[in-house]
Amino acid sequence: MSEKTIERPTTDEAALAKEIEADEKAAARQASLLKDGWADLRKRPMFIVSGLVILLLLALAVVPGLFTARSPFSDGFCQLQNSMTPPTSGHLFGYDVQGCDIYTRTVYGARNSIIVGVVTTIATTLIGGLVGMLAGLIGGWIDAVLSRVTEVFSALPLLVGGLLIMSIWGGGDVWSVSLIMAVLGWPQVFRIMRGEVISNKYNDYVAAARALGAGPGRIAFRHILPNTLAPVIVITTMNLGVYIAAEAALSYLGIGIQYPNISWGLMISDAQDRFLTSPHALLFPAGALSITVLAFIMLGDVVRDAFDPKMR
Amino acid sequence: MRGAKSAKWVAIAAVVALGATACGGGGDSGSSAKGDGTVAVEIGEPQNSLVPTNTYETEGGQVINALFTGLTKLDASNKVVNAMAQSIDSTDNKVWTIKLKPGYTFHNGEKVTAQSFIDAWNYGANQTNAQQTNPLFSHIQGYSDLNPGEGKKPTTDKLSGLKAVGEDTLQVTLTGAFSAFPSQLSFTAFVPLPKAFFKDPKGFGEAPIGNGPFEMKGKFKHNESISTTKYDKYPDASKIEVKGVNFKIYSNLDTAYKDLVAGNLDSLLTIPTSGLPTYKKDLPNRTIDEPDSAVGYIGFPVKYNKAFQNADLRKAVSMSIDRKTISEKIFLGARTPADDYISPIIDGYRKGACGEACTLNPAKAKELYKKSGGLPGNTLEIGYNADGGHKDWVEAVANQIQQNLGVKVTAKPFEQFQTILNDLDAKKYSGAFRMAWSMDYPDAEDYLRPVFSKDAIANGSNYSGYVNEDFEKLLVQGDQAPTHEEAVKLYQQADDVLLKDLPYIPVYFYTMNAGFSDKIKSMKVAGHQILWDTVKLS
Numbered sequence: 001m002s003e004k005t006i007e008r009p010t011t012d013e014a015a016l017a018k019e020i021e022a023d024e025k026a027a028a029r030q031a032s033l034l035k036d037g038w039a040d041l042r043k044r045p046m047f048i049v050s051g052l053v054i055l056l057l058l059a060l061a062v063v064p065g066l067f068t069a070r071s072p073f074s075d076g077f078c079q080l081q082n083s084m085t086p087p088t089s090g091h092l093f094g095y096d097v098q099g100c101d102i103y104t105r106t107v108y109g110a111r112n113s114i115i116v117g118v119v120t121t122i123a124t125t126l127i128g129g130l131v132g133m134l135a136g137l138i139g140g141w142i143d144a145v146l147s148r149v150t151e152v153f154s155a156l157p158l159l160v161g162g163l164l165i166m167s168i169w170g171g172g173d174v175w176s177v178s179l180i181m182a183v184l185g186w187p188q189v190f191r192i193m194r195g196e197v198i199s200n201k202y203n204d205y206v207a208a209a210r211a212l213g214a215g216p217g218r219i220a221f222r223h224i225l226p227n228t229l230a231p232v233i234v235i236t237t238m239n240l241g242v243y244i245a246a247e248a249a250l251s252y253l254g255i256g257i258q259y260p261n262i263s264w265g266l267m268i269s270d271a272q273d274r275f276l277t278s279p280h281a282l283l284f285p286a287g288a289l290s291i292t293v294l295a296f297i298m299l300g301d302v303v304r305d306a307f308d309p310k311m312r
Numbered sequence: 313m314r315g316a317k318s319a320k321w322v323a324i325a326a327v328v329a330l331g332a333t334a335c336g337g338g339g340d341s342g343s344s345a346k347g348d349g350t351v352a353v354e355i356g357e358p359q360n361s362l363v364p365t366n367t368y369e370t371e372g373g374q375v376i377n378a379l380f381t382g383l384t385k386l387d388a389s390n391k392v393v394n395a396m397a398q399s400i401d402s403t404d405n406k407v408w409t410i411k412l413k414p415g416y417t418f419h420n421g422e423k424v425t426a427q428s429f430i431d432a433w434n435y436g437a438n439q440t441n442a443q444q445t446n447p448l449f450s451h452i453q454g455y456s457d458l459n460p461g462e463g464k465k466p467t468t469d470k471l472s473g474l475k476a477v478g479e480d481t482l483q484v485t486l487t488g489a490f491s492a493f494p495s496q497l498s499f500t501a502f503v504p505l506p507k508a509f510f511k512d513p514k515g516f517g518e519a520p521i522g523n524g525p526f527e528m529k530g531k532f533k534h535n536e537s538i539s540t541t542k543y544d545k546y547p548d549a550s551k552i553e554v555k556g557v558n559f560k561i562y563s564n565l566d567t568a569y570k571d572l573v574a575g576n577l578d579s580l581l582t583i584p585t586s587g588l589p590t591y592k593k594d595l596p597n598r599t600i601d602e603p604d605s606a607v608g609y610i611g612f613p614v615k616y617n618k619a620f621q622n623a624d625l626r627k628a629v630s631m632s633i634d635r636k637t638i639s640e641k642i643f644l645g646a647r648t649p650a651d652d653y654i655s656p657i658i659d660g661y662r663k664g665a666c667g668e669a670c671t672l673n674p675a676k677a678k679e680l681y682k683k684s685g686g687l688p689g690n691t692l693e694i695g696y697n698a699d700g701g702h703k704d705w706v707e708a709v710a711n712q713i714q715q716n717l718g719v720k721v722t723a724k725p726f727e728q729f730q731t732i733l734n735d736l737d738a739k740k741y742s743g744a745f746r747m748a749w750s751m752d753y754p755d756a757e758d759y760l761r762p763v764f765s766k767d768a769i770a771n772g773s774n775y776s777g778y779v780n781e782d783f784e785k786l787l788v789q790g791d792q793a794p795t796h797e798e799a800v801k802l803y804q805q806a807d808d809v810l811l812k813d814l815p816y817i818p819v820y821f822y823t824m825n826a827g828f829s830d831k832i833k834s835m836k837v838a839g840h841q842i843l844w845d846t847v848k849l850s
């Protein structure tokens with residue numbers, strides 16, 4: 001009897017220790033959903049391809065001088081005599097209507113596209129994320145008001161809203177274009193964030209944290225935020241490509257980035273009149289745009305596959 | 313007439329819905345079936361309904377020209393000849409006696425009399441009716457009584473200078489001598505109107521009753537088409553082969569061009585840029601390439617912006633523009649370098665009149681620029697309307713000025729032409745701007761007074777605010793000259809004053825690049841109007 005009574009605690013202890021260890025491991029795994037996703041991502045070829053393309057684009061955006069010796073802003077860069085000359089050696093992409101080297105302009109155009117994409121994405125994520133979290137956490141009439149406000153914004157389609165705002169305020173550089181797209185784009189992030197926060201805030205771990213005396217700020221940022229981040233990251237990555245395409249569309253319609261700034265959308269619009277006789281002026285910027293948008297959308301796709309628990 | 317084709321800001325929305333634009337008039341091609349003697353002709357949507365005195369643009373003007381016949385008209389060489397007028401005489405260029413040809417009736421049977429003209433002009437000149445062509449009547453005595461200014465009511469509704477002597481003679485007294493008056497009468501604003509018009513001007517605009525070779529078939533279908541058939545009681549009906557004209561309304565010239573090549577359209581007066589490289593091949597022996605009446609400029613608001621008041625500075629800018637390369641590369645030959653303020657189709661044009669000031673010379677330009685003291689901040693802004701296909705050439709001009717003068721030049725787009733004009737009027741915009749002028753009537757005077765005279769600042773198109781007393785004097789002397797030749801000489805002297813001052817820089821002359829289908833054997837065009845008696849069917 002006595003032996004047994006002595007033995008039992010030992011086996012229990014061992015089992016308990018094992019259990020605790022397993023729990024800790026699981027906890028560690030759960031806490032680093034991001035790390036987990038990253039491990040998963042690295043194995044996917046689509047991620048590697050799109051990642052490389054994006055790295056190249058980032059390099060183009062940061063140091064365009066590495067890829068071309070000419071500067072599109074120097075005097076004498078455009079010589080009208082060369083107007084619409086097809087690709088030749090030394091000028092691989094040919095010349096546009098104004099007699100500017102298309103290769104150089106395409107390289108420098110990457111910067112504006114990337115800036116618009118990144119700035120708009122960051123702005124929409126910050127605004128949408130913060131406001132969404134507030135609405136989700138506080139609830140009540142504040143949530144109701146904020147939700148109605150976002151409905152007003154999201155009722156405006158991006159292009160129509162862009163046309164409207166641009167024609168009233170004008171603009172023409174990357175910052176005004178980013179601002180407008182951010183203003184019209186944040187409701188999407190807001191909705192996702194708000195939904196995630198609401199579905200998380202009644203979970204036991206939140207109640208536990210509250211019971212332990214955590215303040216609302218700590219609960220929001222230390223407990224709820226990490227658990228809602230994955231879907232936001234996914235939508236954000238996918239939107240990068242969408243925003244770059246939207247910038248090109250706005251510029252194409254003459255209400256986005258404007259001369260003398262360079263934009264692929266603008267280059268496409270300038271070249272369309274002569275597409276049948278000189279297709280090169282349209283195809284190169286259009287190709288660059290397609291590759292960029294494709295790379296970001298592919299990245300968004302793999303990121304979603306890696307982070308979305310339902311897809312596993 | 314300014315802004316030949318203002319596609320409006322709506323054009324941008326049209327790009328969004330590319331598919332929808334094709335529906336403008338492309339759908340129904342039935343009316344142009346081969347062999348029935350009718351032709352389908354491209355126009356843009358007229359700015360207003362079809363009232364002659366309210367039509368001051370080329371699209372509605374083409375329809376008015378088919379429906380109405382005025383006192384004079386243009387012939388194929390852009391000379392003014394009598395149309396409904398038997399004779400137009402004056403001893404002092406101030407009092408004009410006009411005898412009408414007999415036999416003209418309106419499409420409802422009413423006889424066209426001298427009174428039909430008087431009634432129409434009284435209507436057009438009266439400010440209460442707010443007609444677009446109102447300023448054109450300002451030469452006629454009594455105009456100021458009908459236009460006392462905004463907010464005031466005219467004391468009369470009749471121009472005191474108009475008098476009917478019997479049914480077939482019209483006597484017109486002008487405020488002063490004006491030798492170009494018969495030429496001005498060729499403009500579509502001066503056609504007669506039937507009594508039916510005054511009963512219901514609004515309804516008339518949708519189905520006008522004219523005295524011309526064609527009468528309306530049904531109503532004006534907005535954004536779709538305007539159908540007409542030949543008016544058999546027209547005195548010259550036997551000279552006209554075409555049995556009916558269907559004006560098809562397009563919002564996109566590219567669509568119209570495709571329809572022309574496919575045989576769904578019979579005439580297109582403006583081949584779009586996208587068609588220029590191939591149109592001679594697409595339409596073998598079916599193209600017309602002639603100088604057109606319009607002139608394109610870069611203008612300076614000399615009155616509002618002190619920076620532009622130095623003539624050397626304006627000359628320096630002018631001499632840094634390579635007009636020849638712009639005409640060839642940007643316009644693919646659809647423009648020619650401008651070397652005068654007066655168009656080459658006008659009696660009075662002198663080749664090379666502008667001389668060195670309109671010739672590229674970067675070294676001299678730089679020297680002049682230095683001498684003038686330069687521009688504040690070494691920057692220059694050139695405004696243009698984004699709806700009219702001006703972006704490419706304005707940017708090219710901007711590049712060239714930047715390269716040749718070392719000035720930072722930006723091309724600033726405005727939504728519409730009207731926006732620039734309003735901003736200039738309100739002094740909200742003080743940069744340089746693009747401008748163009750196409751004639752109302754073929755006379756040298758029409759290229760000078762309406763654009764550069766003192767009166768045209770308030771009541772016309774002098775957007776530079778340019779005033780020069782010598783110029784004004786020479787214009788008046790030209791008006792009073794007893795013969796056309798002497799008038800032209802004096803107008804040329806006025807032109808010389810402008811060429812020295814360069815309030816606007818002439819950049820290019822338009823050329824007309826038109827095409828027609830194989831249904832038409834030949835046709836002639838003058839002043840952006842098809843001359844219907846010259847159209848021969850195959």
